[in-house]
Amino acid sequence: MSHEYSSMPHKDAPIGVFDSGVGGLTVVREIMRQIPNEKIVYFGDTARVPYGSKSKDTVTRFSRQILRFLQTHQVKTIVVACNTASAYALEELEKDTDIPIIGVVKPGAKVAAEVTRNGKIGVIATEATIGSQIYTQYIKQLNKNVTIYGKACPLFVPLVEEGLWQDPVTDEIAKRYLSELIDIDIDTLILGCTHYPLIRSTLGRIIGENVTLVNPAYETARELKEMLGNKGILNEEPPALGANQYRFYVSDGAEKFKHFANSIIKYGILSAKTINIEQY
Ligand code: DGL
Numbered sequence: 092m093s094h095e096y097s098s099m100p101h102k103d104a105p106i107g108v109f110d111s112g113v114g115g116l117t118v119v120r121e122i123m124r125q126i127p128n129e130k131i132v133y134f135g136d137t138a139r140v141p142y143g144s145k146s147k148d149t150v151t152r153f154s155r156q157i158l159r160f161l162q163t164h165q166v167k168t169i170v171v172a173c174n175t176a177s178a179y180a181l182e183e184l185e186k187d188t189d190i191p192i193i194g195v196v197k198p199g200a201k202v203a204a205e206v207t208r209n210g211k212i213g214v215i216a217t218e219a220t221i222g223s224q225i226y227t228q229y230i231k232q233l234n235k236n237v238t239i240y241g242k243a244c245p246l247f248v249p250l251v252e253e254g255l256w257q258d259p260v261t262d263e264i265a266k267r268y269l270s271e272l273i274d275i276d277i278d279t280l281i282l283g284c285t286h287y288p289l290i291r292s293t294l295g296r297i298i299g300e301n302v303t304l305v306n307p308a309y310e311t312a313r314e315l316k317e318m319l320g321n322k323g324i325l326n327e328e329p330p331a332l333g334a335n336q337y338r339f340y341v342s343d344g345a346e347k348f349k350h351f352a353n354s355i356i357k358y359g360i361l362s363a364k365t366i367n368i369e370q371y
Contacts, residue, residue, distance in 0.1 A: 100167035100190065102326045105130035105338070106315070107161030107169040109154075112140035112252050113348065114286035115172030116355045118195065121312040122170070123337075123358065126319070128326040131337050132164045136368060138343035141248045142175040143217020143284070150219065154180035158187060159371040160340070167324050170315060171195065174216055174283050174307075178223040191318060196220075198314050199281050199307025200229035206303050207279040210237040213272040213302075215294075216283030218243040226283060240275055244268045244284075251286040254351070261290055265297050273298060281305045289355070339363040 108119055112135050119133055134157050136142070142150050154176045161169055169192045171177045171184070177194030184192050203212050203226075214226045221241040230239055247268075250261050272280065280302050282288055288306045295304055319325040330336045341348045341363055349363040 102324050104165050104167035105132045107132050107166035108172050109134040109157045110173040110285055111136045111142040113351045117285050117288040118172035118308045120356050121308040125312040126316050128329050133339045135341045137341040143219045147179045151180040151183050156368050156371040158184050172285050175219045178220045178225040193315055195307045195311045196225050197229055198310035200226055202310050203279050203281050203305045204230050204233040209278045211277040212237055212239050213277035213280045214241045214283045215244045218245055220283055248286050251289050256290050261293055265293050269297050279303045340366050342368045
């Protein structure tokens, strides 16, 4: 089966966005703010979260299935709203399709390289993202005179997926994870996992107000807007009345996801549907 895009995508086609779970909603929220006319099809791989402790082969296989699923919705572009999949699978996905694909790592790296003053940048992310060294590579390309300190924080994703955003347990774990970055005196901290902006206030309080928190979502949405504009496929018209502008799919637990999505995105998520991603 071929998944090539045979003709120029239409402006009116949706943007596909995916993550291992709810984390990508922090990126969706930003896309909705910056380009409100766009339609979005979101997929959260809730049956197989977390990705951050899995191998490159597994994350790539999952990401390929999701790409194929999103293509059944005739998406005009795909945003990999997951740092782990951006680190492990982005290049492979680009080989599979002509549709432009944007990840979250490059945009975040760019902001961090620009905002640091003392040249000490911390990155917190999944084991996979830290192990891949991808942030270090990108930031070094932009600014050789900085040092990047990576810290894997594997417990944050399950805490976020369980809704423990403002909980003493999350506080305690964050203190442990961040203590070495505090000792190093970083001045910039990249939230290198799309789940982490949901515990941003805890992280900000613990790391201290002198540290700039970088959430790659904002920059990703900005790059997306620019790319769509350059290709002439930015949707300038609001969707027709009654059009299903935002569609959400998951691989498990649609009700729980919908509840979550409604607390993150204030647009009122009408529905979330469970699909069998293994079919793709
Ligand atoms: N939200 C994802 C990321 O940005 C994945 C987290 C996970 O599933 O481990 O890395």
